[in-house]
Each structure stands twice: as structure tokens, then as C-alpha cells.
Amino acid sequence: MPEEIKAGCARPTGGPVGESPAAAPPAQEGERKEAKVMIKVGGKAPDFTAPAYMKGKFVQTKLSDNLGKWVVLCFYPGDFTFV
Amino acid sequence: MSVDSVFVHKMWNDHELSKMVKGGVPFAMLSDGGGRVGSVYGVYDPDAGVEMRGRFLIDPDGVIQGYEVLTPPVGRNVSETLRQIQAFQLVRNSKGTEATPSGWKPGKMTLKPGPDLVGKVWEVWKTTMAFD
Numbered sequence: 001m002p003e004e005i006k007a008g009c010a011r012p013t014g015g016p017v018g019e020s021p022a023a024a025p026p027a028q029e030g031e032r033k034e035a036k037v038m039i040k041v042g043g044k045a046p047d048f049t050a051p052a053y054m055k056g057k058f059v060q061t062k063l064s065d066n067l068g069k070w071v072v073l074c075f076y077p078g079d080f081t082f083v
Numbered sequence: 084m085s086v087d088s089v090f091v092h093k094m095w096n097d098h099e100l101s102k103m104v105k106g107g108v109p110f111a112m113l114s115d116g117g118g119r120v121g122s123v124y125g126v127y128d129p130d131a132g133v134e135m136r137g138r139f140l141i142d143p144d145g146v147i148q149g150y151e152v153l154t155p156p157v158g159r160n161v162s163e164t165l166r167q168i169q170a171f172q173l174v175r176n177s178k179g180t181e182a183t184p185s186g187w188k189p190g191k192m193t194l195k196p197g198p199d200l201v202g203k204v205w206e207v208w209k210t211t212m213a214f215d
Contacts, residue, residue: 002111011088015119039125041149045141048120050084052111053092061111064145070168071141074159075115075126075134079087079095083136083158 002059005051014050017062045073084113084120086133126152140167142175186213 005012039046047064054061063071087095092112101107113120118134121127126137136153148171153159170183173193181193184204191212194200200207 011116013116016123041147043147045145045147046123050113050115050120051089052113053089054111058089061113067145068143073139073141075084075121075137077133077155078085079091
């Protein structure tokens with residue numbers, strides 16, 4: 001079960017699991033920083049953590065907590081954006 | 084998942100979505116401020132600062148079985164998403180011995196790939212079956 005988080009003034013964040021921004025070496029000169037993981041069907045879904053609102057609570061979620069179940073992961077442009 | 088904060092998610096759920104769906108959204112509304120997760124999934128547009136309509140089907144082993152990405156003005160078709168999940172579940176339960184041809188829906192015939200089916204699909208599957 002996702003862990004509940006307290007609603008404070010700091011905005012909770014998440015991100016890809018296993019990636020530490022501080023430890024990442026600086027990109028080579030002239031080389032644009034790109035996402036390390038390429039998405040492809042038949043490949044592993046990159047794991048991540050993310051804060052969420054779920055049924056009245058603020059929780060911290062992790063994709064890999066759902067192993068054993070089918071997951072539909074949906075991205076959308078923004079709340080209140082009509083479609 | 085969107086770049087909105089969990090606080091905005093709560094307002095949207097409580098003040099609008101709960102009026103469309105009784106009891107509100109029954110699953111987690113994820114927040115991805117900064118689009119870091121969306122970038123990894125290839126759906127974050129840094130120029131617009133938002134995420135495209137990406138939909139990923141992830142199986143119980145954490146493997147992506149399918150995805151679809153649309154630009155913002157066009158909404159998705161939930162029935163098609165459910166159909167794909169049902170098809171992937173059937174294939175998974177058959178341990179790969181069955182495949183679902185174009186237009187498959189639950190109840191329609193599946194294909195059992197093997198040497199006997201090579202060149203014989205036309206005998207068992209008709210183009211009309213590709214449509215509803």
C-alpha cells in the first residue's frame with residue numbers, strides 16, 4: 001500500500017528510481033542531455049516514485065509496488081484541460 | 084499523471100471529476116512536477132511544460148506491452164484500451180500459444196500460430212472480422 005504523506009507547504013516530488021541527479025556526471029561538451037531510458041514495447045517500464053492524491057489522501061506511490069497486477073499508466077496535459 | 088500538484092489534483096477530483104464519477108477517481112492521481120517521469124517515458128514536452136496524452140499498458144512483470152501517445156486536443160478511447168488489456172491477458176494466460184488477430188474482441192476466434200497455420204490464415208480469418 002502506498003505510504004501516506006503529510007500535506008505541508010513544501011511541494012512533494014518524485015522521479016525515476018535509481019537516478020540520482022547530483023551523482024550524474026556532467027554531459028560531454030556538445031552532447032545534449034537525453035533521457036537515459038528508451039521506451040519500447042517488450043521492455044521494462046522504468047520505475048519511478050510519485051506523490052499522488054488517492055481517495056481523499058495524499059500518498060507516495062511507486063510503480064514497482066504494482067508488480068503482479070496490470071497497470072494502465074496515463075499521462076495528460078493538465079487538470080481542468082477539457083478533454 | 085500530470086505536472087499538476089497533488090493539491091490541484093484534489094481540487095479537480097473534488098469539484099469536477101466527482102460530479103462525473105460517483106465517489107470520485109478510484110485510482111491514484113499522480114503528480115510529476117517538472118516532468119521528470121514524463122521525460123523518461125518520452126511524453127514530456129519541455130517547450131509547453133506539459134505531458135502529452137500517453138497511455139502505457141504494463142503487465143504483471145513490469146513489462147510495457149503497448150503504448151499510445153496523442154497530442155492534447157484529442158481524447159483517448161477507453162474501450163480500445165480495455166480491449167487491448169483483455170487481448171494481452173488472453174495471450175499471457177495461453178503462455179503465448181494463442182494470438183489475437185486484427186479486430187479481435189472477447190468471444191471472437193483466436194489464432195494458434197504453428198506450422199499448420201502458415202499460409203492458411205485466409206481460411207480461418209476473413210477481412211470483415213477486422214471490423215466491429
